Amino acid sequence: MEKSTLFVDDEKLLKDKGYDDHFHEHHHDEDPYQSNFITKYIFSMDHKMIAKQFLLTGMFWAIIGAAMSVIFRLQLGFPAESLTWLKPLLGKWIVVNSQGVGHLSTEFYYAMVTMHGTIIVFFVLTAGLSGTFSNLLIPLQIGARDMASPLLNMMSYWFFFLASVVMFISLFVSTGPFSGGWVAYPPLSALPQAMSGSGTGMTLWLISLTLFVVSVLLGGLNYVTTVLNLRTKGMSMWRLPLTIWSFFITAIIGLLSFPVLVAGFLLLMADRSLGTSFYLSEIFINGHALDNVGGSPVLYQHLFWFLGHPEVYIIILPAMGIVSEVMSTHARKPIFGYKAMVISIASIAFLSFLVWAHHMFVSGMNPFIANFFTIFTLIIAVPSAVKVFNWISTLYKGNLTLNTPMLFAIGFVSMFISGGLTGLYLGNSAIDIQMHDTYFVVAHFHIVMGVAAFFGMFAGVYHWFPKMFGRFMNETLGKIHFWGTMLTAYLIFWPMHYMGLAGVPRRYYKFDVFDTFSQFSELNKFITVMAIIAFFVQLVFVTNFFHSMFFGKKVRSKNPWKSTTLEWTTPILPGHGNWPGKLPTVQRWAYDYGKDGFDFIPQIQPKLDGETSAVH
Amino acid sequence: MAHLSYEEAKKAVIRGLIILGAITIIEVIIALLAKGHMIEGFHMNKLLYGFLMAVFSIIKALFILGEFMHLKYESKALRVGLALPFILILWAIIAFVHDGNSYLQRRLDSGNVIPVEMPPVPVLPAHETPAEHGEHVKK
Amino acid sequence: MADHSTVAEAHHEVDYGPAWKGADKPLKAGYGKLMMWYFLLTDAFTFSGFLISYATLRASSLTWPDSDFVFSTFPGGLHHMPLIFVTLMTFVLIVSSVTMVRAVQEGKRENKNGAAFWLGMTIIGGLTFLGCQAWEWTNLIKNEGMTLFTNPFGKHTTDGVYINEDGSEGEHFAAGANYIVHRHHGQWAPKKYKVLSGPEKGQVKYQAFGPREFGALFFVITGFHGFHVFSGVVILFIIMLNVISGVYVKRRNGYEMVEKVGLYWHFVDLVWVFVFLVFYLL
Known part of the structure; x- marks a missing residue:
């Protein structure tokens, strides 16, 4: 059925119905937030600029993290080939043998794997995803001038920046970056003499991550209080777009889980530097017994995963929120089951704190209590399935616009289903004994929280790029990016399931001494080739991003996607304070698409004559 | 304590001091009793003791939260x-x-x-005896 | 559908829907106070992490010294005063909390001198507590020899009898009895004893050290709490200077800063309730 477009004079609505908070009376003449280059672009307190800073830093790290995976995949896929050509980049980490064949040194292989995990999990998918979009969208979509505390917001970015600098330095120390896995289990992390990366590399890793926690906490305090206190008139909690709900709950998870990691890290620092033995007991190095006795390495694992598991929801929930919003807009349909979506986000968040030990089924923890962790883990499937059902129902009979953001949103759902299903296997403690530490696990978490979260991020970047830079990203390059990523992601990770079922262990340097795994050497090559292609497809995105920033098609109207939410009532490139005059007031929920024969009705539009009454 | 007058509020503070002090003294007395310092040979059941101590501590914590940190007078949503x-x-x-x-x-x-x-392993001069610290041994 | 703009104009009364009037305070607290509350919530989780680690390591140790045996000295060379000194420390902290409440009350009345005076009293309370802690640490480290790596407080797992230097039998003890390994001229001087129960009955052994986690956890956790007290004192001092200089008189939210730092100070007291419970009572 053809929908008619409602004519909305948003300027007039803002003027007539808007809410005057006298913002601009305090900020006339010279705007202290944007008066010169340094306050505008570097030490900016404007949430939109901070969002861009988070995004660019995240992209920088994403390229490094992805390049690392290419390097260790080369070693893994082509163990016989010479990597001497990488010597100009990696220097002494390429070990050349007597035949002149160069290999990645084993220490550096582990360092690459560790850094790849740390960088992607914390710096890209936590700071780069939640940091970018929480900052950009929370004030814009709730109708606020800025965050509750712009100063703390700025400090949040700069603590992240400091963390980045320290981590970047750790890549270049002569003993190499930390190499004991991104989870940093003791004893490898607790004993500086354990391996070469456990010395300076680990010290820098700990400093960096501690600074990172400060950044997350400062950001999280701001997001929570802003959403609670700074909503504009009419924006009740049940009228918030799902993006804001997901950022709000993500921030709460971060505030509750990272502090426990701080406690674990402080004990680890004491073990490393002060000589205590909280996590150490009965350890031999080079045949000599250390005098550290009485500690428990499992305690660290508990403390770490008390953060670590909520952390994967810190990564995926913002992507879920972005996907809900993008999907509803481009399907021209209200999101199916809005309240169910909110409740499932909240229950996922709650359950995420009860299940941490499913990462530790084979660590030597008690098998009895593992049963409870299994049950709680499997319960998470319920709200996750509710969300998937709602996304699919939103798509059903929708008037889909298959542009790049929409494609990535649909790709997200595909990835989330594929990766989520294998989670059911791994959540069972009995099956996990067979599957743990194999490529099955690698495939599971890369699909469900790696690729899926990246898809959410890409959907968000393509969708809100016009709001950030006033230009569109190139649609053709975007589609190449999507199909390239979608195909290669599945071709990389799908085969890994079979390798994992056959028992191929993760994190191994090479498999040629195991007869039973030799059948996978061709598959390994294939995966590596796909990983390289995937990497270059991402460079298409980066090129598109920077090219469009300066030369992309200009946005001509304030609301290019015909979306209902408040950010599209601001000027094309909003200045500080977001709305030049009054603040908008909210008259309805965020998803009035295709209602009463209208294509969409924005949130600022008061009830129309003859409009069927809305629930919200 | 917005609903209390200034004088009442001042009194409430003193009452708070007395309550917290009294609970702490009760805690310490029970601790000494339970560990056999008060009555020779009497030891309290460890579970009961732990439970009592936890309850007293939680009462103290709730009192500090409610009265001193004014949580009692904040909105219910914040408390929950x-x-x-x-x-x-x-x-x-x-x-x-x-x-x-x-x-x-x-x-x-x-x-x-x-x-x-x-x-x-101790290397002690023959004329020194460490036995004089024996009184620290507790049954 | 061309003239819907006129339709929109027909509705001049604005319907905000369910209750939310905007720029309101849904939790009846400004964002500054909310941030302080949520910060304290995160800090509470850090302390929970620490105290739960303590409980876990204690549960995975074979023996654990009794607190009333370890903490039984009092300044002035007094012994056999179990938990008395730490009770005193607890009182100091409670009193400083009470003076803080008074400071907040005076702040609410905009009484500059009153607020400054009670803030000063709170600072004195905080410093006294830190002084007590310094004495406690010094006593444990210097006199009793407990450090991050060594814990001289042990607990017998068997019955036994001490053997004197001349070979004669000394005092009897039962399983579960606490002891402290003494030092003599800077050397550890563990006493010899004969085991009287269990599979090792009849053997002669030396006193062993207690679980070293006991000492390490004590110093790390009370140290972390002491760091909070210290930073609290510093912040209180800054706020007191601000009060005296009259900054808050001019501000829109008046003495809310005093209230916020008060929340932090009470939180330090609140944490001590649980540190006291875990280390000294249980």
Whole structure:
């Protein structure tokens, strides 16, 4: 059925119905937030600029993290080939043998794997995803001038920046970056003499991550209080777009889980530097017994995963929120089951704190209590399935616009289903004994929280790029990016399931001494080739991003996607304070698409004559 | 304490001091009683003792939160919002301690008891005797 | 559908829907106070992490010294005063909390001198507590020899009898009895004893050290709490200077800063309730 477009004079609505908070009376003449280059672009307190800073830093790290995976995949896929050509980049980490064949040194292989995990999990998918979009969208979509505390917001970015600098330095120390896995289990992390990366590399890793926690906490305090206190008139909690709900709950998870990691890290620092033995007991190095006795390495694992598991929801929930919003807009349909979506986000968040030990089924923890962790883990499937059902129902009979953001949103759902299903296997403690530490696990978490979260991020970047830079990203390059990523992601990770079922262990340097795994050497090559292609497809995105920033098609109207939410009532490139005059007031929920024969009705539009009454 | 007059509020402060002080004294008295310092040979059941101490501490904590930090007079939403996360802590306590206990069982079952740390073997001059500190030994 | 703009104009009364009037305070607290509350919530989780770690390591240790045996000295060379000194420390902290409440009350009345005076009293209370802690640490480290790596407080797992230097039998003890390994001229001087129960009956052994986690956890956790007290004192001092200089008189939210730092100070007291419970009572 053809929908008619409602004519909305948003300027007039803002003027007539808007809410005057006298913002601009305090900020006339010279705007202290944007008066010169340094306050505008570097030490900016404007949430939109901070969002861009988070995004660019995240992209920088994403390229490094992805390049690392290419390097260790080369070693893994082509163990016989010479990597001497990488010597100009990696220097002494390429070990050349007597035949002149160069290999990645084993220490550096582990360092690459560790850094790849740390960088992607914390710096890209936590700071780069939640940091970018929480900052950009929370004030814009709730109708606020800025965050509750712009100063703390700025400090949040700069603590992240400091963390980045320290981590970047750790890549270049002569003993190499930390190499004991991104989870940093003791004893490898607790004993500086354990391996070469456990010395300076680990010290820098700990400093960096501690600074990172400060950044997350400062950001999280701001997001929570802003959403609670700074909503504009009419924006009740049940009228918030799902993006804001997901950022709000993500921030709460971060505030509750990272502090426990701080406690674990402080004990680890004491073990490393002060000589205590909280996590150490009965350890031999080079045949000599250390005098550290009485500690428990499992305690660290508990403390770490008390953060670590909520952390994967810190990564995926913002992507879920972005996907809900993008999907509803481009399907021209209200999101199916809005309240169910909110409740499932909240229950996922709650359950995420009860299940941490499913990462530790084979660590030597008690098998009895593992049963409870299994049950709680499997319960998470319920709200996750509710969300998937709602996304699919939103798509059903929708008037889909298959542009790049929409494609990535649909790709997200595909990835989330594929990766989520294998989670059911791994959540069972009995099956996990067979599957743990194999490529099955690698495939599971890369699909469900790696690729899926990246898809959410890409959907968000393509969708809100016009709001950030006033230009569109190139649609053709975007589609190449999507199909390239979608195909290669599945071709990389799908085969890994079979390798994992056959028992191929993760994190191994090479498999040629195991007869039973030799059948996978061709598959390994294939995966590596796909990983390289995937990497270059991402460079298409980066090129598109920077090219469009300066030369992309200009946005001509304030609301290019015909979306209902408040950010599209601001000027094309909003200045500080977001709305030049009054603040908008909210008259309805965020998803009035295709209602009463209208294509969409924005949130600022008061009830129309003859409009069927809305629930919200 | 917005609803109290200034004089009443001042009195309430003194009352708070007395309540907190009294609970602390009761706690210490029960502790000394339970550990056999008050009545020769009397020891309290450890579970009961732990339960009592936890209850008293929680009462103290709630009092500080409610009166001193004014939480009693804040909105219900704020109170509930701050209280709910501690459900997670409750589960964490159960899981962590249960697993810590199982770790000890494993150490004992494997026969691989934690190596007892010995002080360096004493080299004492013949005329010195360390026996004079014997009074520190407690039954 | 061309003239819907006129339709929109027909509705001049604005319907905000369910209750939310905007720029309101849904939790009846400004964002500054909310941030302080949520910060304290995160800090509470850090301390929970620490105290749960304590419980876990204690549960995975074979023995654990009794607090009333370890903490039984009092300044002035007094012994056999179990938990008395730490009770005093607790009182100091409670009193400083009470003076803080008074400071907040005076702040609410905009009484500059009153607020400054009671803030000063709170600072004195905080410093006294830190002084007590310094004495406690010094006593444990210097006199009793407990450090991050060594814990001289042990507990017998068997019955036994001490053997004197001349070979004669000394005092008897039962399983579960606490002891402290003494030092003599800077050397550890563990006493010899004969085991009287269990599979090792009849053997002669030396006193062993207690679980070293006991000492390490004590110093790390009370140290972390002491760091909070210290930073609290510093912040209180800054706020007191601000009060005296009259900054808050001019501000729109008046003495809310005093209230916020008060929340932090009470939180430090609140944490001590649980540190006291875990280390000294249980």
